[in-house]
Amino acid sequence: MATELRGKETWGLALRKHWRLYSLALLPVIWFLVFRYLPMAGNVIAFRRFRPGGSIFGEEWVGFYYIERFIQDQAFWQAFQNTVIIGALTLVIVFPLPIILALLLNELRSRVFKRFVQTVSYLPHFMSVVIVAGFVFELTSLDGTVNRLVKLFGGDPISFMQQADWFRTIYVSSEVWQTVGWGTILYLATLTTIDSQLYEAARIDGANRWQQTWHVTLPGIRPTMMVLLILNIGQFMQVGFEKIFLLYNTLTQPTADVISTYIYRVGLTSGQLSYATAIGLFEAVIGLVLVFSANAISRRVTGSSLW
């Protein structure tokens, strides 16, 4: 507004002048404190004994007791390994596919067909993870379509969801189905901002279609790619908990159990709340370190970053 002051404005002055504006932020700030920052502080029970019904910050200090326990816990390391594998598969397979799909869509000349493919491919994004899990069970069941295809090619029906070997393939496939179409939006938006004179110049220099894509289109969408890559790396450890929770069972657990599902079982099924919190804190700290490192590396190497 016009009354903006240059230089130092004291808090007292700012509050007196804009108290109505600050008052609008009051409820949201309280919400963040209670539902985001209080649970963060609640992580302290990773170092304190927690008694159900007692203080949410626990009863007495136990130091690194729970940390030491999970470091020696075989089941935790199994879950850790599965998390890294599923996270890596997601990053390597699911992250590049929207770029490829966006580039393919970009080569279409029929607006109607392009819009049709876009509309269809966005739809799975809006489905509840429960529905997606339902689709997975239907398609992979013994009477499902996948086994129909297996039989068509002369194979024997496979009970996919009962076999640990199949879990990662099925999980990643369902991620591809649900997220790739929606993932193209930002790339398509960036593609519309690339100056067509660049293509013209490349063509005059003798670049063919493929070289235009390689030397004009890809550099044009690189900042978007980097930002999304950093965000994806930040979520590396939080592989789709809800979906895995819905899909896995005791038979597929050897490959399917990830840190978040392990936390659920240890904490809420077995009631070892402090122990599960220690694991959760470890996971959250890794996530934070990953996103800050990815951001720092990207800023130095490519110049694009989140902040």
Place this chain on the structure above:
Amino acid sequence: MVNTAPAPTTDVVGAETPDLSRPRPETTTVKDTPGYTVFRWVNTTILVLVAAVTLYPFLNLAARAFSSEAAIRSGDVTVWPIGFNTTTLMSVLEQDLFWRNYLNTVVYTVVGTAIAMALTTTFAYVLSKKYLKGRMILIGFAVFTMFFTGGLIPNYILVSQLGFKNTIWAVVVPQAINVFNLLVMKSFFENFPEELEEAAAIDGLTTYGIFFRVVLPLSKAVLATMVLFYAVWFWNSWFPAFLYMDDPEMYPVTVFLRNIIAGATGTGEGLSDVAVQIGANVKAVTMLLTALPIVCLYPFVQKYFVSGVMLGSVKG
């Protein structure tokens, strides 16, 4: 069905506003090389397959929902019902618990979206005021929660201790602000014409008056987008209800569906053959009814979702 034939090679002049279905502007009228013509056919085929694979589970679901149990068991049902019947549909629709849970979902969605909108719009408006002292602190305060959270157990303890278990609050309050949506709204308000607010201030309106009577009424499009984002989120949400509710009367329909799926596939306690057979049909109908509102509404509101994402990408 759709036009899969190669489009004419004339230049297409697109609108200035980002239209994502606008084809790439052609830089030249030079004839395509044979290699590129082949590529375009392959490309069209790939994209037809992408669309088909995306749609198939939906068509298969609809076909199973109206097929006889025997046909499903034989594994012959693909995209067209075999042994058409509506018995399963009727049997699901006659269940009181299903309706009860469906109604819960509607209530949770409406209440959750209302709370979310109230908190998100007010906070986003405050954060959009660049002259405000402490603005960057508040933004950092919100954004930090995108990268570091309390985790499952501390959240569970908090929500339980607040006495939210088996109440609507467990489902709607802890998820009331989505920071991504907050940033989208903030960047929208940042571009709101300042002159309008200044004129309203000269007319004697306070900050409250400006916000509620000038800014919000002129932001209907972005508000609609946010309402849709939140409504879909609450409609699809199941885990908070699963976690905090043990009274089946309070479940949203997603938990109702989850229990059917879990019971029918053996991820839950029961792994009996009977459950497997009953499940096949009932599961399909319940899934269909849960997904239906979104699938039906989706084609009409798709453009709002797309514009919401693009708004967020301006600066987020």
